[in-house]
Amino acid sequence: MALEICNASVIYPAQAGRPPVEALSNINLHVDEHDFVVALGASGCGKSTLLNLIAGFLSPSSGKIVLDGSDVAGPGADRSVVFQKHALLPWLNVRDNVAFGLKLQGKGSAADAVAARFIALLGLSGFEKSPVYALSGGMQQRVGIARALTCDPKILLMDEPLGALDALTRERAQELILKIWKDTGKTVFLITHSVEEALFMGTKLIVMSPRPGRITYRFDLPFSRRFLDGVPARQVKASREFIELREEVLRIIFADEEQVA
Amino acid sequence: MTDQSTMAPHLRKPRTSLFSTFSRARATRPGETYGVPGQGNTTWLSVATILALIFVWWAVTATGLVKPLFVPSPQSIVQKFVDVWVNGFTGAPLWQHILISTARVFGAFLLACAIGIPLGLAMGMSPIMRGIFDPPIEIYRPVPPLAYLPLMIIWFGIGETSKVLLIFLSVFAPIALGARAGVRSAAIEQIHAAYSFGASRWQVLRHVILPSAMPEILTAMRIGIGFGWTTLVAAEMVAATKGIGYMVLSASQFLQTSTVIMGIFVIAAIAYAFDLLMRFLERRLVPWKGKM
Numbered sequence: 001m002a003l004e005i006c007n008a009s010v011i012y013p014a015q016a017g018r019p020p021v022e023a024l025s026n027i028n029l030h031v032d033e034h035d036f037v038v039a040l041g042a043s044g045c046g047k048s049t050l051l052n053l054i055a056g057f058l059s060p061s062s063g064k065i066v067l068d069g070s071d072v073a074g075p076g077a078d079r080s081v082v083f084q085k086h087a088l089l090p091w092l093n094v095r096d097n098v099a100f101g102l103k104l105q106g107k108g109s110a111a112d113a114v115a116a117r118f119i120a121l122l123g124l125s126g127f128e129k130s131p132v133y134a135l136s137g138g139m140q141q142r143v144g145i146a147r148a149l150t151c152d153p154k155i156l157l158m159d160e161p162l163g164a165l166d167a168l169t170r171e172r173a174q175e176l177i178l179k180i181w182k183d184t185g186k187t188v189f190l191i192t193h194s195v196e197e198a199l200f201m202g203t204k205l206i207v208m209s210p211r212p213g214r215i216t217y218r219f220d221l222p223f224s225r226r227f228l229d230g231v232p233a234r235q236v237k238a239s240r241e242f243i244e245l246r247e248e249v250l251r252i253i254f255a256d257e258e259q260v261a
Numbered sequence: 262m263t264d265q266s267t268m269a270p271h272l273r274k275p276r277t278s279l280f281s282t283f284s285r286a287r288a289t290r291p292g293e294t295y296g297v298p299g300q301g302n303t304t305w306l307s308v309a310t311i312l313a314l315i316f317v318w319w320a321v322t323a324t325g326l327v328k329p330l331f332v333p334s335p336q337s338i339v340q341k342f343v344d345v346w347v348n349g350f351t352g353a354p355l356w357q358h359i360l361i362s363t364a365r366v367f368g369a370f371l372l373a374c375a376i377g378i379p380l381g382l383a384m385g386m387s388p389i390m391r392g393i394f395d396p397p398i399e400i401y402r403p404v405p406p407l408a409y410l411p412l413m414i415i416w417f418g419i420g421e422t423s424k425v426l427l428i429f430l431s432v433f434a435p436i437a438l439g440a441r442a443g444v445r446s447a448a449i450e451q452i453h454a455a456y457s458f459g460a461s462r463w464q465v466l467r468h469v470i471l472p473s474a475m476p477e478i479l480t481a482m483r484i485g486i487g488f489g490w491t492t493l494v495a496a497e498m499v500a501a502t503k504g505i506g507y508m509v510l511s512a513s514q515f516l517q518t519s520t521v522i523m524g525i526f527v528i529a530a531i532a533y534a535f536d537l538l539m540r541f542l543e544r545r546l547v548p549w550k551g552k553m
Contacts, residue, residue, distance in 0.1 A: 055457055077459030087450035090549035091472045101458030104468065133552035144454075151458050 003031040008063035022212035038202030046213020080148035369428035377436035385444025419500035439481020443474025
């Protein structure tokens, strides 16, 4: 399986007194199976637009998105999305939220068993019957991830999934997502504006710049593999290599900011 | 040491004059939040107000300050209730009046729900439906039912149809508009997530938009049935021989003030009981309201 984005551009048409806005300019991206691609950039760089393209919520003004040989023409269960917040259904309990995708697809008979598996995988056992609005932010996000995984997507799209969590919960959640990525062998596309998160989690990093939104730098990253091979997360993040790359990426992003300002 | 100035601030007697409410507030005690507008329990004050009103009512009638023709005493209202319950009013027992009025209001209410909720949802979902149905609803909605009551009679006669239809029209608009507004309650993330799990448009409507709209629909139903009771008396002006509204109207023509007031209390009691029932349903059906 591979995701291929070829020369994709998104141009929002001119509005009263404003010229057209080029949200994404000529994006090329190749994602292999089992890749963990992280898109990083300041707000307004088009990373959410890029995710919307892959998810099929938005069609590009030019260029195309191809998943497994077929063009992406709309949203579908092979590209489940995890949002930052507000995406769970408060009238359903944890189990029914997790099983929601499968029930929509008419796989209701298998839904409970599959849901139980991912509830256990995300450490939510014992909370199956809890209402989701009674859970902490971190647990709600785990429900959102479990729900997306039950659909067995070819690529899991995550739109700043940890952005609303506090710093400590966030680090735990990063580690959990990496372990699940290893266990399930999923392909992941994740958006973040935290440099440390991007470096720690991704196997491939794309750094994006605004006006027009474009990919300016690409890095291959070794850090998540090190963590999954048993090196403690803090030790990975405190290594000289990690810190040097972090500073380099920060310099790139700040340089963008200054250019704009 | 009982000098107030040396005690910890929270042990001082709080100033509760009206003026202090508008001057800068003190720090709150643990368990309360500073600066929340209008916080505090009102139950006792409400009970006291009702008792005070009844007392004043009783006082002005018992002292003969106001003649019974204008304001009958509280006891005489209770007596009248018992009297009409036992002996009936214009040949029909009170429970029949209550039953027929309730049937008219609920019939109209159920009809308004059955048509108004689907139509409101359709208006929320489709610009075509909104374009077609928005003008007629918005035009007739602010018109008082009494104004189109003559039309109802001309078109539908003086039977049950025009009565129920009049109540229906007053209930229908708030319910349809509530359902329409409810469509907007679903977060775009909830809708996008459902589509990304392979949902069809119909499934998104059924499993995301409709449940999200439930709180607003229930609120609209509560407001709607309130309008229904408001219109009841107008509806029973039309050649009715039974009903609470009819009872109030015909009693007023014979200056039976105690029957009028008793009827008003009966309507208020039924409407309030139904409101409590709707609030109970709201807590049971949408316990998640406002929590996410």
